[in-house]
Amino acid sequence: xxxxxxxxxxxxxxxxxxxxxxxxxxxxxxxxxxxxxxxxxxxxxxxxxxxxxxxxxxxxxxxxxxxxxxxxxxxxxxxxxxxxxxxxxxxxxxxxxxxxxxxxxxxxxxxxxxxxxxxxxxxxxxxxxxxxxxxxxxxxxxxxxxxxxxxxxxxxxxxxxxxxxxxxxxxxxxxxxxxxxxxxxxxxxxxxxxxxxxxxxxxxxxxxxxxxxxxxxxxxxxxxxxxxxxxxxxxxxxxxxxxxxxxxxxxxxxxxxxxxxxxxxxxxxxxxxxxxxxxxxxxxxxxxxxxxxxxxxxxxxxxxxxxxxxxxxxxxxxxxxxxxxxxxxxxxxxxxxxxxxxxxxxxxxxxxxxxxxxxxxxxxxxxxxx
Amino acid sequence: xxxxxxxxxxxxxxxxxxxxxxxxxxxxxxxxxxxxxxxxxxxxxxxxxxxxxxxxxxxxxxxxxxxxxxxxxxxxxxxxxxxxxxxxxxxxxxxxxxxxxxxxxxxxxxxxxxxxxxxxxxxxxxxxxxxxxxxxxxxxxxxxxxxxxxxxxxxxxxxxxxxxxxxxxxxxxxxxxxxxxxxxxxxxxxxxxxxxxxxxxxxxxxxxxxxxxxxxxxxxxxxxxxxxxxxxxxxxxxxxxxxxxxxxxxxxxxxxxxxxxxxxxxxxxxxxxxxxxxxxxxxxxxxxxxxxxxxxxxxxxxxx
Ligand code: SF4
Numbered sequence: 025x026x027x028x029x030x031x032x033x034x035x036x037x038x039x040x041x042x043x044x045x046x047x048x049x050x051x052x053x054x055x056x057x058x059x060x061x062x063x064x065x066x067x068x069x070x071x072x073x074x075x076x077x078x079x080x081x082x083x084x085x086x087x088x089x090x091x092x093x094x095x096x097x098x099x100x101x102x103x104x105x106x107x108x109x110x111x112x113x114x115x116x117x118x119x120x121x122x123x124x125x126x127x128x129x130x131x132x133x134x135x136x137x138x139x140x141x142x143x144x145x146x147x148x149x150x151x152x153x154x155x156x157x158x159x160x161x162x163x164x165x166x167x168x169x170x171x172x173x174x175x176x177x178x179x180x181x182x183x184x185x186x187x188x189x190x191x192x193x194x195x196x197x198x199x200x201x202x203x204x205x206x207x208x209x210x211x212x213x214x215x216x217x218x219x220x221x222x223x224x225x226x227x228x229x230x231x232x233x234x235x236x237x238x239x240x241x242x243x244x245x246x247x248x249x250x251x252x253x254x255x256x257x258x259x260x261x262x263x264x265x266x267x268x269x270x271x272x273x274x275x276x277x278x279x280x281x282x283x284x285x286x287x288x289x290x291x292x293x294x295x296x297x298x299x300x301x302x303x304x305x306x307x308x309x310x311x312x313x314x315x316x317x318x319x320x321x322x323x324x325x326x327x328x329x330x331x332x333x334x335x336x337x338x339x340x341x342x343x344x345x346x347x348x349x350x351x352x353x354x355x356x357x358x359x360x361x362x363x364x365x366x367x368x369x370x371x372x373x374x375x376x377x378x379x380x381x382x383x384x385x386x387x388x389x390x391x392x393x394x
Numbered sequence: 395x396x397x398x399x400x401x402x403x404x405x406x407x408x409x410x411x412x413x414x415x416x417x418x419x420x421x422x423x424x425x426x427x428x429x430x431x432x433x434x435x436x437x438x439x440x441x442x443x444x445x446x447x448x449x450x451x452x453x454x455x456x457x458x459x460x461x462x463x464x465x466x467x468x469x470x471x472x473x474x475x476x477x478x479x480x481x482x483x484x485x486x487x488x489x490x491x492x493x494x495x496x497x498x499x500x501x502x503x504x505x506x507x508x509x510x511x512x513x514x515x516x517x518x519x520x521x522x523x524x525x526x527x528x529x530x531x532x533x534x535x536x537x538x539x540x541x542x543x544x545x546x547x548x549x550x551x552x553x554x555x556x557x558x559x560x561x562x563x564x565x566x567x568x569x570x571x572x573x574x575x576x577x578x579x580x581x582x583x584x585x586x587x588x589x590x591x592x593x594x595x596x597x598x599x600x601x602x603x604x605x606x607x608x609x610x611x612x613x614x615x616x617x618x619x620x621x622x623x624x625x626x627x628x629x630x631x632x633x634x635x636x637x638x639x640x641x642x643x644x645x646x647x648x649x650x651x652x653x654x655x656x657x658x659x660x661x662x663x664x665x666x667x668x669x670x671x672x673x674x675x676x677x678x679x680x681x682x683x684x685x686x687x688x689x690x691x692x693x694x695x696x697x698x
Contacts, residue, residue, distance in 0.1 A: 032502055032618060039485075039500050066508070067545045069485050069497065070531045077497050084568045091501045294698065296660055341622035344659035349652040349694065362698060 033091040036129070037062035037146070037184075041069045041077050042096040051150040052096050058184045059094055068096075078126070078143045086339040088144035089131045089263075099149035103158040104170070114286070114320055114384050116169035116202065120162070124149050124187050125176040128394065130208060131263040133343045134291055137175060139332025146176075148185060156194045159201065167200035173207060177394035179248075180209035180265075182216070189216050189239075196242040203242075206249040206288065206394045210266035210274040213248065213281055240282075247319060248278045249286035251394060254305035257293055261345055268305075272312045279316045287313075287378075290324035290386070292366045293345060294359050299369060306373040320382040323370050325363035330355045395461040396612055398434040399448050399563075400601070401555050404594040405467050406434055408602035412609050423450055441489070441513050441558030448562035456566070460619040462612055463563050463572050468579035468600050469511065469553040470518050472526040476549055476578055478596070481604035482509035484574035485548065486530060489557035490514045496560050499569040502615055505607035509549045511576060513557035520582030526552060551576055573612065577604050629654050632665060636672055639679040640686030650690060657697060664697060671696060 040059050046052045047070070056068060071077055074097035107119035126147040127137060138144075149155075162168050172178060172191060182188050188205065195201050217239055253261075255268045266274070279285045287309070295301065326345075328336070330352055337346050350357035359366065367385055374383065396413075400406040406427070409415065413429035424447045425436040435451045437444035457463070471480075483504040488495045490512050500508070510530035530548035556574060563572055577600040588596070625633065633654055637647040657664040669676070671693060680686040 032614065034501060034503050041497070065545050067530070067548050069510075069548075071497065072495070076495060080497070080569055082564065082568045083499075084570055087568070087570050088499075088501065093500070296662055342620075342659060344656055344661075347652060347656045347659055349649050349656060349698070 035062055035064075036092050037094040038064060038066065038091070039069065039093040040066075040096065041071050041074070041093060041145075043074055043098055044070060044072055045098045046096045046150050049098070049150040051152065055094075055096055055148060055150065055185065058186075062094070071095075073097075074147055078141075078145055078147055080143070083143045084339070085138045085141070085144045092127070092129075093145040095145055095147045096150055097147050098151050099154065103155045104162065107171070114204075114322065118162075118166050119169045119171075121171040121174040122155060123175045124152060124155065124172070124178065124191075125181060125185075128176045129180050130177055130265045130394075132208075132265065133261045133263070133340055133345050134293065134326050134328075136328055136332050136336075138339050139328065139335040140175075146181075148181075148187075152187065152190055152194075159194075159198070163198055163200050167202070169202045169204070171204040171206065173205050173249075173394050177207050177209055178205060179207040179211040179213075180394070182211050189219065192216060192239050192242045192246065195246065196239055202245045202247070204247045204249050204286070206251060208251050208262060208265040208271065208394050210270035212274060213278045213283060217243075217281065243282045244284065246283055247286050248275070248283045249288050249322070250275045250278075251288040251290065252305075252309055253289075253293075254301050256301060257295065261293065261343075268308075269312075272309065276313065276316055284319040285316065286319050287321045288324075289370055290322050291326035292323065292363075292370060293326055294348060294362060294366065295345075298366065302366075302370060303373055306370060310374075310377050314377070318378060318382070320384060321374065321378050322384045322386065323367050324386045325359055325366050327356055327358040327363070330357050333357050395455075395457065396432040396616065397451070397455075397457060397461065397463045398432065399437055399444070399451075399463070399465045399559050400434065401437050401439050401444065401467050402594075402597060403436055404597040405601045406436060407598045408605035409434055409466070409609075412605050421451070421454060423447075426451060437555060437559065439554050441515065441555055443558070444555040445558035445562040448559050452563065452566040457571070459568070459571075460616065460621060461567075461571060462616050463567055464608065464612060465556060465559045465563070465572075465574045466601060466604065466608070467553060467555060467576055468597050469551040469576040470523055470580050470582055471549060471551050471578040472523045472581070473528040473549055474581045478578055478580065479600050479603050481506040481575060481577045481600075481607070482549065482551065483507070484509060484511050484551075484556070484576060486510040487556050487560050487574065488512045489561075492557075494557070496557075496564070498560075498572055498574050501570050502611075505611050506575065506604065509551050509576065511551040511553060511556055511574075514552055514554060517554070518552055518582055523552065523582035526550060551578070573608075575604055575608055577601055623659065625651070625655055625658055629658060629665060632669070635676060636668075639672065639675045640689050641680050641683050642686050642690065643683060646687060646690055650693070653694060653697065662697070668693060668697075 037059055040063050074095045077095055104120045104122045107121055127141060127144060178188050195203055250271050252271060258265060258268055275285050340346055351360040371383055398409055410427060413432045415427040415429040415434055418426040418428040427434040435447055437447040483506050484498055485500060485508040486495055486497050527550050529550055579597055579600045633651055636650060642650060675689055
């Protein structure tokens with residue numbers, strides 16, 4: 025996107041839609057206050073159901089990405105979903121995932137959301153308490169391993185939503201709850217614990233009543249999973265995400281704050297000169313994080329269902345990444361034997377730093393979330 | 395191509411001039427005017443008539459991905475504080491009869507403020523207009539929460555065509571190709587208060603005020619639309635020759651075409667090397683499909 029194009033589009037989130045049902049929600053009022061920064065004092069547009077905007081026919085995901093709208097909605101139906109057997113659960117049983125949002129502020133060219141959703145607009149669900157009630161119900165039966173940044177990047181949205189802080193307040197008192205929060209942002213996680221003061225003397229976003237003390241119980245059970253890619257991949261394919269160096273600094277800060285940290289080399293992309301670019305990249309990550317305790321590592325190659333890929337190719341016809349002549353097995357497009365070689369290459373490069381038993385490779389049809 | 399739909403001749407006059415349009419006599423059923431890269435349809439009044447007209451124009455002249463559609467016209471405004479001649483871009487279009495609402499895409503910085511509109515199915519008198527809300531749904535609730543105190547409310551407008559135009563245009567375009575602009579011409583028609591001549595002149599004045607802002611804006615937006623990248627002609631010719639020399643099946647031919655496109659988009663110089671690798675079959679074509687497929691696998695192995 026060039027700058028002359030930028031001046032033509034409305035700024036991202038400058039249009040806010042809100043469901044009638046969400047109007048009465050205090051969380052919606054907080055979000056509207058936060059969104060006023062982007063909307064330039066324009067009234068939100070009241071709609072009956074979020075699908076009236078999100079689900080319209082004939083939308084263009086790629087064009088909307090230049091200026092996504094914000095939709096505030098109330099979630100109904102299921103709040104948590106069991107992870108499939110083939111999902112990357114990192115050895116945890118009772119694996120579930122959830123999403124307080126639909127869509128992501130970033131735009132990775134390989135992102136499956138382009139194939140999954142009809143719209144690039146960002147939906148935020150305001151009824152987090154309903155999610156929490158559902159988690160409580162499950163916790164009464166067994167421990168829960170929950171990925172909360174599916175289909176979005178929650179940390180990237182934290183300044184606007186305060187959702188992660190609210191979740192951590194909830195999670196702090198729930199012993200059996202282990203959480204994974206995946207991100208490509210460089211959000212300074214100390215701000216989750218010590219929110220910055222605002223001009224009016226309050227804190228920015230949701231209030232954390234007990235401050236650091238009330239959250240500290242959640243920290244060792246909240247895994248911050250950083251998805252890492254070579255800088256050339258970040259700048260060419262992961263539009264809007266934090267540069268590699270910023271992610272590495274944020275990761276180090278998260279570990280220092282006591283969060284277990286996970287490295288996700290997923291998706292590895294088949295790009296020209298793969299061995300050199302990924303080899304140098306792994307070495308760079310190793311030298312930057314040599315003294316940082318790493319919980320574990322996930323490695324996966326890009327893979328996507330053929331129906332999503334068809335949609336994504338239509339949406340981004342100029343993306344070299346998506347035009348790759350993939351192999352198709354059982355409606356999943358993948359790199360075939362080359363993909364296995366790519367994983368083996370990265371695994372080998374990590375040996376000597378990360379013990380083999382800490383390395384996980386998924387068989388998931390497509391990488392999920394940030 | 396810029397497609398324009400307006401209900402009345404008087405509403406269209408400023409666009410005829412600005413886009414040098416002439417009557418297009420090849421289109422039999424409705425009044426159509428064409429310019430160099432634009433066409434304007436007169437739908438006449440009423441949502442059903444408007445839907446039929448728009449649908450038939452778009453069927454006869456199917457739009458491309460890079461085209462835009464503008465629906466323009468005059469409307470009544472229940473809020474008498476909003477002056478006649480004020481132009482708006484529509485954020486919400488509701489059909490009063492069905493209750494169906496459509497939210498047009500608002501991706502681009504528009505030259506005019508936003509309004510919501512309801513399409514009704516009869517002429518609105520000043521008396522009837524009094525029963526309409528002054529502002530878009532939710533404006534009051536929002537100001538009561540105090541969250542957005544100070545945000546100007548979004549005006550409500552009424553007309554007789556927009557929901558029909560919208561329903562008919564939707565299947566032909568992606569949402570971001572559609573633009574709906576309305577200019578306030580009255581606060582409810584009072585037939586006795588204005589002569590038909592004066593009314594017509596007023597309508598032209600109103601749309602004239604927005605045409606100057608709209609046309610350059612839409613031209614710039616249309617310049618932003620991107621077309622799909624394609625293989626350069628040399629690569630297309632090479633691909634055709636290779637498909638025939640290797641006796642590739644349709645599926646394998648598609649694999650080869652995709653390989654070339656991938657390499658082209660990746661900025662890899664491949665044609666010379668590939669020509670060398672296929673020198674033999676390009677000279678004396680493969681005798682079996684199997685032989686050709688082996689060459690294709692070799693190319694993939696080499697380049698991927
Ligand atoms: S960060 Fe994750 S969810 Fe967001 S666009 Fe990239 S791949 Fe998609």
